[in-house]
Structure formats: structure tokens, C-alpha cells
Amino acid sequence: MCGIVGYVGNRSCLPILIEGLKRLEYRGYDSAGIAVQQNGALLVRKAAGKVRVLEERVKDGKIVAHSGIAHTRWATHGAPNDINAHPHTDCSGKIAVVHNGIIENYGVLKSALLAEGHKFVTETDTEVLAHLIEKHVKRGLKLEQAVGAALRAVEGTYGIAVVSSDEPGVIVGARNGSPLVVGVADGEYFLASDVAPIVGHTRQVVYLDDGEMAVISPDGFHTATINHQPIDKPVHEVEWDLGQIEKGGYDHFMLKEIHDQPASVRDSMRGRLIVDEGLARLGGLNMTPEQMRDIKRIIILACGTSWHAGLIGEYMLEEHARIPVEVEYASEFRYRNPIVDQGTVVLVISQSGETLDTLAAMREARRKGARALGLVNVVGSTIARESDGGVYIHAGPEIGVASTKAFTSQVTVLALLTLVLGRQREMSVEDGLLLARALDAIPGKIERILQREADVDKIVQLYGGHDNFLYLGRGYNFPVALEGALKLKEISYIHAEGYPAAEMKHGPIALIDENMPVVFICTRDAAYDKVMSNMSEVRARKGRIIAIATEGDDAVKERADHVLYVPDTLTCLQPLLSVIPLQLLAYKVAVNRGCDVDQPRNLAKSVTVE
Numbered sequence: 001m002c003g004i005v006g007y008v009g010n011r012s013c014l015p016i017l018i019e020g021l022k023r024l025e026y027r028g029y030d031s032a033g034i035a036v037q038q039n040g041a042l043l044v045r046k047a048a049g050k051v052r053v054l055e056e057r058v059k060d061g062k063i064v065a066h067s068g069i070a071h072t073r074w075a076t077h078g079a080p081n082d083i084n085a086h087p088h089t090d091c092s093g094k095i096a097v098v099h100n101g102i103i104e105n106y107g108v109l110k111s112a113l114l115a116e117g118h119k120f121v122t123e124t125d126t127e128v129l130a131h132l133i134e135k136h137v138k139r140g141l142k143l144e145q146a147v148g149a150a151l152r153a154v155e156g157t158y159g160i161a162v163v164s165s166d167e168p169g170v171i172v173g174a175r176n177g178s179p180l181v182v183g184v185a186d187g188e189y190f191l192a193s194d195v196a197p198i199v200g201h202t203r204q205v206v207y208l209d210d211g212e213m214a215v216i217s218p219d220g221f222h223t224a225t226i227n228h229q230p231i232d233k234p235v236h237e238v239e240w241d242l243g244q245i246e247k248g249g250y251d252h253f254m255l256k257e258i259h260d261q262p263a264s265v266r267d268s269m270r271g272r273l274i275v276d277e278g279l280a281r282l283g284g285l286n287m288t289p290e291q292m293r294d295i296k297r298i299i300i301l302a303c304g305t306s307w308h309a310g311l312i313g314e315y316m317l318e319e320h321a322r323i324p325v326e327v328e329y330a331s332e333f334r335y336r337n338p339i340v341d342q343g344t345v346v347l348v349i350s351q352s353g354e355t356l357d358t359l360a361a362m363r364e365a366r367r368k369g370a371r372a373l374g375l376v377n378v379v380g381s382t383i384a385r386e387s388d389g390g391v392y393i394h395a396g397p398e399i400g401v402a403s404t405k406a407f408t409s410q411v412t413v414l415a416l417l418t419l420v421l422g423r424q425r426e427m428s429v430e431d432g433l434l435l436a437r438a439l440d441a442i443p444g445k446i447e448r449i450l451q452r453e454a455d456v457d458k459i460v461q462l463y464g465g466h467d468n469f470l471y472l473g474r475g476y477n478f479p480v481a482l483e484g485a486l487k488l489k490e491i492s493y494i495h496a497e498g499y500p501a502a503e504m505k506h507g508p509i510a511l512i513d514e515n516m517p518v519v520f521i522c523t524r525d526a527a528y529d530k531v532m533s534n535m536s537e538v539r540a541r542k543g544r545i546i547a548i549a550t551e552g553d554d555a556v557k558e559r560a561d562h563v564l565y566v567p568d569t570l571t572c573l574q575p576l577l578s579v580i581p582l583q584l585l586a587y588k589v590a591v592n593r594g595c596d597v598d599q600p601r602n603l604a605k606s607v608t609v610e
């Protein structure tokens with residue numbers, strides 16, 4: 001989604017803003033722009049396409065400024081072109097605004113402003129903000145007051161940064177539903193939609209909450225509500241460093257993050273897994289053992305890849321902790337009238353902690369009285385802050401738009417939660433020890449799979465040009481089939497479907513012929529023989545079979561055209577291994593087709609609109 005960066009200080013702002021925009025590229029965008037305060041005026045430059053196009057446009061040496069705002073836009077209202085790119089200005093060109101989110105009542109506001117004589121030049125919802133602020137500045141208000149007055153008339157979501165040529169060195173930011181962070185350094189201050197553009201300069205940050213504003217200038221910063229009630233906000237220390245948000249020698253963030261997984265899964269378990277006792281300790285749940293024992297039902301809320309991890313969590317928690325679990329698409333949950341009775345705990349899974357549907361579903365569940373626990377990666381994110389407790393998955397920054405290491409860390413933490421809740425219930429010491437030891441061995445086994453990365457290459461050469469793929473699995477491997485298909489479609493734009501293997505004969509089998517590659521996830525578990533039968537059904541119809549199988553399984557070679565092996569583990573942990581070759585397959589197919597893996601078309605890393 002859109003990204004914001006703003007800077008005030010002693011240094012030249014241009015390189016800081018451009019570098020900041022590059023660090024925000026991972027969020028997904030289609031155009032970019034900047035506005036700087038220079039010699040009592042605003043200079044605005046915009047460009048459709050990549051940040052490097054904008055960079056070319058500002059290379060003329062005309063910008064020599066120390067404060068400014070910049071933006072990457074992911075179009076919602078109006079085509080992705082130069083004009084609709086942010087920043088947007090008022091009639092006089094003295095006020096510039098960058099905005100993440102959607103102004104829902106922009107139609108009404110625009111009509112009123114047009115009637116008052118304001119001239120609009122873009123198709124965006126954001127432009128109304130510039131004109132609304134202008135209106136209040138003309139009434140004699142300072143920029144901060146004018147922004148507050150404008151925002152009080154607005155319905156919708158926003159993270160904004162605003163500058164005015166009349167107040168050099170001042171940037172006003174505000175948030176409602178779209179994150180905004182203030183970076184605090186010595187004599188310089190930053191505003192950004194996440195910490196990525198800030199961490200190279202400072203680790204001291206202040207997270208704004210909904211309905212709050214921040215004003216930064218070289219002299220300092222202050223925070224208040226949009227009604228101008230001052231608020232003291234704590235300064236947090238960001239744990240990530242710059243190295244973690246760079247590619248570290250890999251061609252793409254996605255490949256780096258696939259390779260990060262032995263370490264990221266280890267980090268998710270660090271200090272939590274007690275192998276010798278078959279136990280886990282999760283400090284952040286904020287629940288007493290009695291409260292945990294009283295959980296009667298769990299509803300998991302998530303979207304996309306996080307939803308797939310949730311399905312695996314459902315299987316684990318029901319099998320080992322014997323707690324009934326439902327997994328809901330957050331976007332569906334929030335618009336039904338779901339039953340949230342006493343004893344229901346809501347588990348909210350989100351890498352970014354900012355996905356709007358997930359956040360809104362969590363708020364709805366809490367409104368109905370549920371305790372909400374967050375399984376979140378981004379520290380300080382909105383879901384992490386608004387939940388009643390939870391567990392950070394500690395995967396480290398995930399920059400690749402296609403989620404990889406967050407998925408395996410989410411599943412790892414769900415396994416830890418299963419240990420915690422299971423051992424309080426029917427899980428024996430022996431079973432706890434088995435699960436804990438198997439979990440402990442997972443990072444080493446992922447390493448082994450990654451060492452065989454080249455095995456995927458032949459499959460890419462043979463099938464990379466196909467337009468359709470089917471992914472089939474049963475039990476714990478069914479969500480893996482969904483995840484494998486999602487990975488392929490989002491970065492290579494190949495149509496791929498994930499299905500429970502047994503469902504194939506209820507419809508999708510009609511698709512099978514010699515042009516349909518079918519990926520079977522058929523590791524050795526209770527469903528193995530059934531999956532092998534499904535494989536025979538595909539083979540009988542000349543479908544081409546790629547199997548993900550357990551090391552040492554030679555029988556599978558008789559039915560599959562190609563086999564990618566993964567080490568054996570407990571059935572419930574199998575997804576942590578079987579997903580790895582599927583991530584590599586999707587990555588390599590996309591690269592082979594010349595797709596921009598780190599910035600797939602139409603996609604955004606953090607989906608902060610409905």
C-alpha cells in the first residue's frame with residue numbers, strides 16, 4: 001500500500017526522502033512524488049512508475065532543501081499517472097499533502113469545496129484534504145490547527161503528512177487507521193508510514209494512535225489529538241537494524257527471506273520452547289493459567305497467508321489441545337453477526353499487524369466481549385497494541401511482498417501455543433516431549449531442504465511456461481496446498497488452485513490432462529495412502545505430477561513425474577517443511593518468467609484499505 005516519508009533537520013532532505021521511498025517500495029505502489037520547502041515556496045515533483053523515475057526527475061540540482069514530504073502511491077481513486085500521484089496541493093500551491101488510506105466522504109466534501117470556488121486537478125480523494133486545509137488556513141489558522149479542523153470533517157482512514165510554504169521546517173502528520181511513526185534523532189525528525197525509512201537514521205520512534213497528530217520541526221516534536229489536546233507519547237526503541245531490511249547479497253528479498261527461515265524459526269522459539277520438559281512459555285498472553293484453562297473455543301481471524309497459517313493452527317489446537325477452533329476470513333467475520341460467547345478467545349494472526357480487515361474484525365470481536373490475542377510480527381503495530389495480549393512471532397522484518405518467513409514463524413508460534421494449551425489439558429508429558437523435540441529440530445531440517453534448492457530448477461524449466469497449476473494435499477498439507485498455490489499466483493501471475501486432494505473428484509478432476517501440472521503434497525502421514533490413490537487418478541488422466549514427499553519414499557517415484565524430498569517430522573509440523581520447496585518453486589518460476597518478484601503487480605505488502 002501507499003508509503004509516507006517526511007524529514008526535517010540540518011541535512012539536505014532530497015537524498016533522505018528518495019532513499020526513504022526506496023525503502024518503502026516493498027509495500028507496493030504505482031507512482032511516487034515529493035514536496036520540499038525551499039526559499040519560502042513548495043517544490044513538487046511527481047512521476048508515475050518506479051521511484052527511480054522520480055529520482056531522475058529531481059536530479060537537476062534545483063532542489064536544495066532541508067524539509068519535505070514524499071509518497072509512494074497505490075491507486076484507489078484515479079489512474080496511476082503523474083497527476084494523481086501525491087503530494088496534492090491546494091489552489092495556491094502553498095499546501096501539500098501526502099495521504100495513505102481512503103477519504104470516504106470525499107464526494108460530499110469535494111462538492112462543497114467546488115461550490116466555494118476551489119479548483120480540483122486530480123481524480124483522487126486525497127485532493128480534498130489539501131483544499132480543506134487551505135480553507136481553514138485562510139480563516140487564519142496555523143497549519144496544525146487547520147489540519148485538525150480539516151480532519152474533523154473527514155470520514156475514512158488516513159495517515160497524512162502536510163507541509164505549507166508559510167511555515168518552513170514544519171511538518172504536520174496525523175493518523176486514523178493508517179499507521180504513522182515519528183522518528184526522533186538529534187536535531188532531526190522523521191515521519192513515516194513504517195519504520196523502514198527511519199531505522200537507517202534513528203531507532204527512537206513514537207507510534208501515533210488513531211485520532212492523533214504529530215508536529216515535527218528542527219526544534220523538536222509534539223503530539224496531540226486532532227482536537228488539539230496535548231498527549232505525551234512514549235518513545236520506543238526499534239529492534240530491527242538496517243542489515244535486516246537489505247537484501248544481503250540475494251537477488252530478491254523473497255529469496256533472502258526464504259533462506260532466513262532456519263534462523264527466523266529458531267528466533268520464534270527462542271526462550272519459549274522448553275525442550276527437556278516438553279513445554280513452552282509464552283509471556284505476552286497476559287492470561288493466568290486458570291483463564292487459559294477456561295478457554296472453551298478459539299476463533300482465528302486472519303487474511304491471506306496468515307489465514308493459511310491459521311488453518312494449520314486449527315488442526316494443531318483441535319488435535320492436541322482439544323479446543324474447538326474456527327478459522328475465519330477477517331473480511332467476512334467483520335460483516336456478519338458472529339457468535340462470540342463466554343469462553344471464546346479470538347486469535348488474530350497478522351504479519352504486518354496493520355491489515356485493515358483483520359484489525360476491524362478484531363475490534364468487532366472485542367466489542368462483543370472476546371479477549372483478543374495477537375500473533376503479530378511487526379512490533380508496535382496497531383493489532384499488537386490493541387489486542388489484550390499476544391505473542392510476537394519474531395520473524396524479523398519481512399520485506400518481500402510474498403510472505404514466506406512470516407508463515408513458518410506463525411506456524412511455529414501456533415505449535416508453541418498448542419504445547420502451552422495442550423499440556424494444560426490432555427496432552428501427556430510424553431507427547432509434549434515429542435512435539436518439543438520435533439520443533440527444536442525444524443530449523444536444521446529447513447536448512448537441509450534449502451541445500452537442495454537446485455532440485456527445483458528442472459521443474460521450473462519444464463513447467464514454468466504453463467498457465468495453470470493445481471496443488472493438492474490432505475490434512476495438515478491441505479493449507480500447504482493453498483499456500484503453495486497462493487505463492488505461485490501472486491508473484492508469477494499463473495493461475496493456481498489449492499484443493500483438498502479428496503475434493504478433486506468432485507469437480508477439478510475435469511481440468512486434468514497432459515497440460516495440467518499437479519503438485520501433490522504427500523508426505524508420510526495417516527493420509528499418505530489416500531493421497532497416493534488420488535495421484536493415480538491424476539496419472540490415469542495424463543496429468544503431470546510434481547510430488548513433495550518424505551525422504552526415503554521411493555514408492556512415490558512410481559506415480560510422480562518429479563519428486564522434491566523433505567525430511568520427516570511429526571505430522572502436525574510437516575507444513576513447516578513441505579512449504580519450503582513450494583516457496584522456492586514459486587520464486588524460481590516467477591524469476592524465470594521475468595516477473596518482478598519483490599514488487600508483484602497490483603499487490604501491496606500491507607493491505608490497509610478494505
Ligand code: F6R
Nearest residue numbers: 304305306350351352355402403
Ligand atoms: C501473501 C501475503 C498476503 C498476506 C495478507 C495478510 O503472500 O502476503 O496474503 O498474508 O495480506 O497480511 P498480514 O499477515 O500482514 O495481515
